[in-house]
Amino acid sequence: MSASVSGKAARPTPGAPREYHFPRFERRRLENGIELIVAPVTKLPLVTVAILSDAGSVCDPAGREGIAQLAAKLMLEGGTEKCDGTELTERFERLGASIESQADWDAAAITMTALSEHLADSFDLLSEVLRTPAFRSREVERLKAERMAELLQLRTEPRGLADELFSRFLYNASSRYARPEGGDEQSVVGIDRDQILAFYENRYLPGGTTIIVAGDISADRAEELSRRAFGSWAGGKPTRILADDHPASHQRGVHIIAKGDAPQSELRIGHVGIPRNHPDFFPVNVMNAVLGGLFNSRINLNLREVHGYTYGAFSGIQWRRQAGPFVVSTAVKSDITDAAAREILSEINRIRAEAVAPEELSLATSYLDGVFPIRFETTSAIAAALAVLVVHGLPDDYYDQYRTRVRGMTIEGILEAAHRHLHTDSLQMVVVGDPGVVRPLLDQLGFGPITLYDSSGAPLGSVNEPTTVRHAG
């Protein structure tokens, strides 16, 4: 090794970036109200088709939480009038098509990627799926049982458990956001085929459907296939449903979920954030990149690289139509749970109180600006980006403006966004960990009143004795 340590060598300087624009796309509309968005991309002989329906989990009727996700999965697994779920799967997979059907909070989507030579056959199959689902009872019962198995597994899965219970403690008890997207033991057990069929009939309607096609295909050909498959589908437009996004509490709270002998604590700290189409989306997004969104963010550098407390620590906002959670997530060795929480709190306080350094801002903006083309290498990523436009009603030039908007962020704008949208007084902390170790540490920390729960989220013991709050902030 003949390394010269005296003075660092000069870094290579980049040439001019080559121009890039988000794939051009075209919108068309069928007479029955179906919207078609086509992005022709001819790199490889592949096409992704995503069919969006206004049938996300926020549409679950009260007491039947989980119905949207069950309905979405059953579109494929429950078979169609012509063939059962097994045959249906085989018909797609013998074409080599990868297909999945799922619902998130805001929409349901059937997404398929196939070689372009098989597209016409796959398109006809998709029409059968969307227009004539059979929801066979046997498959309804099976998927309910699989959801119950998932919920059972969650009891010993600290990451999933922490996420799930964080939402429960964050939102108003009657908010849809307070209960899991896929429903819980109480709600799923009562769901039956008739309810799912009714949900389908109310929510899967041409007027609420968007077909997104990205890949090796022309807009005319995509329209021709769409008309053949969906042109005669009659029906109206579902009413838009929005979730209640009010917080459960405006005071801080600490929620310990007991997992005896856990070698690590899964830690979540946050509060209700802002909706996706909030005017402050850009400054909040860039602020979050500095705080905990990037590998070199303050929170990750502090907890991982300075202290070695964790394998990783990140913050983020879950972007939904209504305000999703803002949350800092990490897993730390049990005996430093308090120290890790203190560092997280101090980073949230700091970004609210002081301007970020110019090089912190420029790291975040030049990353978000530069990485933009890398986000859209695949047909499925392009289709997903177009789905964001549809779900959140963003303008067609959103992606063309994106990089300019990011470059326009200022230090003052970031400080203002942090000050306006981070709320240290109402932070909720969830810890899945060993209560014997964690409880005394968090008592000492004085973050807020502490409640102890079992792995189902049921409070342990009687009324919690009031804890002296010595504000760590």
Next chain:
Amino acid sequence: MRIPIDTFSLPNGLFVTLSEDHTAPIVAVNLWYHVGSANERPGRTGFAHLFEHMLFQGSADVEANEHFELVQRAGGTLNGSTWLERTNYFETVPSNQLELALWLEANRMGKLLPAMTQQKLDTQRDVVMNERRWSMDNQPYGTWMEKLPALCFPVEHPFNHSLMGSMDDLTAASLDDVAQFFATYYTPDNAVLSIAGDFDPGEAHRLIEKHFGDIPRGAGKPPLPDMSLPPVFGQWKREVVPDDVMLPRLFLAFRSPAFGTEKYYAASVCGAVLGLRNGSRLRRRLVRERQIAADASAFTYDLAKGSDLLVVDATARPGVSAERLEQEVAHEIDTIVRDGIEAAEVERAVAVIQTSFVSALQEAGERADRLSLFATYFRAPELVNEEVNRYQAVTVEHVNDFIRERLGENNRASLLYVAREETPVELANASAAVATP
């Protein structure tokens, strides 16, 4: 479909593969070092992976954590990973930042040691211990990653020990170990560099010579012991693991032909027939029809030396006992050993594999990684263009031959997770009786 491939070597032994694609202003740089956990010496398990962390801690001209900072500031994505037979480092950047990525990789290949400190090692050791807790110790079934290879490979075999390493060994790792490992394995003649995407080949060639050309060749690495193994285990090896889990889960492994061999493709298709996607046999039979399992899948480790593993992974439905889960999975395997599988199942599997493969190649990073893979293991990156043909050449007869040869009772290893308080006595005894090291 075929991707263009160009290769050359530098005098210091660095093997380079290039694949141009100008559809977007993106370029991927991907470096494979032919060293993994298999190269670790006794008492230093987990070292290859700990070392991977150290490679992000700066080099002579790069400050600690600056590697991440420079790539992200350039608008790039990056990471590294450690496997049994190799360690890789990769970044995808805007194409005008190609030189930055090459310079960073060359700086740490040529000048890592001046930047190494005890404090950096101590911090990364803590990070890795937390990674171990996060991915294995505090995760239901998480220990399968080290228990399955331990069950399937003889104790002295290089694939036997834990990739993540034991806490004791991680604690014992010293700066001297870092220096020695670096000098032995992180040399240009033990590395493959691949570039895929939007670049000019002449310019790339010039930049590679400029940044990597002066790095000296290594002194050679100690040879791995003979890694060949008999084609079958010779018995049904069993281990029962009581864990903090709610549902039993079975990993059923079969010794299978090494990655890249002709017979590997039959094994890989067999894995897809059994457990790739919803139309696979185990999903259809155990999840959908008989409702024994909440989930079922199958995969291969893709080990290129000695012998590979084909693994079936099935989780019980609530109410299905661990014994029943194992019996029912075994029954499905016994059925195909007796009756074989159908041609239509092979067609489905190959069609699904082909679409996934083409889909993956949309990303520059994936192209570069696959080029590095075939270049590292076989010095033949052009094999990436043979993948689809090799899968399409697999017939139902090939798969059924593989099934008869390798899926019998004399070639099974089962790792069965059971709820801690519900370990059935006979299973615990069975496990003790065939106690594996």
